[in-house]
Amino acid sequence: MSKISTLEKKVAERISRKKSTVIMRADLEGLGGYDQIGRALRMLVAKGKIVKIGYGLYAKTTVSVVSGKRVPQKPLPSLAKEALKRLGVETAPSSLEKEYSAGRTTQVPTGRVIAVRGRINRKIGYNGTFVVYEHISK
Numbered sequence: 001m002s003k004i005s006t007l008e009k010k011v012a013e014r015i016s017r018k019k020s021t022v023i024m025r026a027d028l029e030g031l032g033g034y035d036q037i038g039r040a041l042r043m044l045v046a047k048g049k050i051v052k053i054g055y056g057l058y059a060k061t062t063v064s065v066v067s068g069k070r071v072p073q074k075p076l077p078s079l080a081k082e083a084l085k086r087l088g089v090e091t092a093p094s095s096l097e098k099e100y101s102a103g104r105t106t107q108v109p110t111g112r113v114i115a116v117r118g119r120i121n122r123k124i125g126y127n128g129t130f131v132v133y134e135h136i137s138k
Contacts, residue, residue, distance in 0.1 A: 007032050011040040012049060015060065021073050022082045025056040054124040057083050072126065077111030080124045080131040090117040094134050 010031050015023050028037050041058060044050045048070035050058045059072040059079050072079055081091050093101070096109040115134045123130050 007036055008040045008043050011037065012044060015044070015050065015058075020082065020086070021060050022053070022079055022086060023050065023058040023060065024083075024086060025058075051126050053079055053126050054083065054122055057124065059126075075111070076125060076129060076131060077114065080114055083124055084114070084116065084120070087120075087122075089120050091115060092117065092136060 011028055014028060014031065018027065025037065025041070028041075031037060032040070041050070041052075045052055045058070048061060051061050051070070051072055053059050053072070053076075059074070061070040062073045063069070064071045074082075084091050092115040094109065094113045094115040096105075096107075096113055097111075099105045100107065100109055112129070113132050113134050115136045117136060120133055125131055
């Protein structure tokens with residue numbers, strides 16, 4: 001008996017096999033057309049298997065022990081840095097992180113400010129919370 005697998009199942013299987021927490025739409029090439037992959041991703045988002053963090057960027061989810069809701073497996077700053085690395089954007093410690101590390105301030109940085117080298121015009125975040133970019137010179 002042959003097992004019929006839908007595209008949604010194939011996409012879910014490929015996502016579960018990936019070691020990376022951040023899933024790019026490009027990771028799913030070869031499974032189907034652009035629109036078909038988009039529909040499968042939207043269905044997985046609706047089911048809570050993944051969460052959309054940006055244009056063509058998704059993150060694996062887990063159940064929160066605090067609220068019982070589905071949340072990304074990693075915190076937003078880690079997801080953003082991983083996504084930027086996969087997009088080829090170089091990141092560095094922000095000025096807030098540098099000041100805290102040097103002991104000039106006791107204010108602990110949230111990590112939502114990410115220093116980047118080069119141009120980036122992409123929103124990365126979820127649930128109304130987005131990272132902010134601090135452009136630094138090379």
